[in-house]
Amino acid sequence: MSAPAPVMPALRRLRAHFGPIPALRPERxxxxxxxxxxxxxxxxxxxxxxxxxxxxxxxxxxxxxxxxxxxxxxxxxxxxxxxxxxxxxxxxxxxxxxxxxxxxxxxxxxxxxxxxxxxxxxxxxxxxxxxxxxxxxxLGMPVMPVDTHVFRVAGRLGWIRPRTRIEAAREDLERIIPAGRILDFHLYLIDLGRAMCRPGRPRCRPCPLSRLCPAAELQ
Missing domain, CATH: 1.10.340.30 (Hypothetical protein; domain 2)
Known part of the structure; x- marks a missing residue:
């Protein structure tokens, strides 16, 4: 099995593809x-x-x-x-x-x-x-919300252990993603899941992470 995608190179490619995350307005x-x-x-x-x-x-x-x-x-x-x-x-x-x-x-x-x-x-x-x-x-706490997009993309990247339930995936991701990058990764993985890394037949060829993703070799 191929190694998981490296985290920080993945972040750089996602930022280059989708652009920087805009500053978010604080909310109660x-x-x-x-x-x-x-x-x-x-x-x-x-x-x-x-x-x-x-x-x-x-x-x-x-x-x-x-x-x-x-x-x-x-x-x-x-x-x-x-x-x-x-x-x-x-x-x-x-x-x-x-x-x-x-x-x-x-x-x-x-x-x-x-x-x-x-x-x-x-x-x-x-x-x-x-x-x-x-x-x-x-509150700006380094906690990763895991929806179906995040779960699917992170799983294909090798960042979630096999057979991990979606409810338990948060700890896997927080273990490998730097605390200060949790927000960026959360939003980028959702963008990627919507645009390319779709259920069933992902669009691997135009994906900015295709050269890093272990699952892309299987498509």
Whole structure:
């Protein structure tokens, strides 16, 4: 079996192909949590539209928590799966309010990654990927969210051990990717997974990592 792709040369090739990652605007953890729930199983365009609709309709997260589910669902309808995401959002807000007394999630800042993920995933409807997104994007913690794109691309690059479940892949990736590069790799692997490293028949020939990827030899 060929060796895994070298990490830093892969990063340089991805940056050259897709361009540098733009600076991201800091976001409050609770805002990021709701936004990430809305992003589940839909496009970025649709989830952004749903988030804007939610913020226009309700003045505060406390108002969302106290609102009827039908009103929340109507506000986020453009994002898809509104009848599933509305109770998930309201339930998360209710749990956080009862547990913490507010919506700041400030306690996460003093936790290590494992404890912070555990704190978020004890909220019904919040999985490891959603928790990791909050920690990475809102708090700048070096935690790798693993979605299907990241899992597929990283597996083909040899960065995830064989037969590793998607839920356990985060630790494999954090072990080999420098902490300060987690965000870049997360976004680049998603871009690559959407554009070229697709399920079934990946487009290896134009892929910027084809000369490094052990799976490209098999296509």
């Amino acid at each position: 953890p609770i805002d990021c949590l709701v936004r990430t729930i809305l992003s589940q199983n839909t496009s970025d365009v649709n989830s952004d539209r749903a988030y804007r609709g939610l913020r226009r309709r309700f003045r505060s997260w406390d108002a969302v928590r106290r609102a009827p589910l039908a009103e929340i669902a109507n506000a986020i309808r453009s994002g898809g799966l509104a009848n599933i995401k509305a109770p998930r959002i309201r339930g998360a807000l209710e749990t956080i309010k009862q547990r913490d007394g507010n919506y700041s999630l400030r306690a996460l800042r003093g936790m290590d990654a494992g404890a912070a993920i555990a704190s978020l995933t004890e909220i019904k409807g919040i999985g490891a990927k959603t928790a990791a997104c909050v920690l990475l994007f809102a």
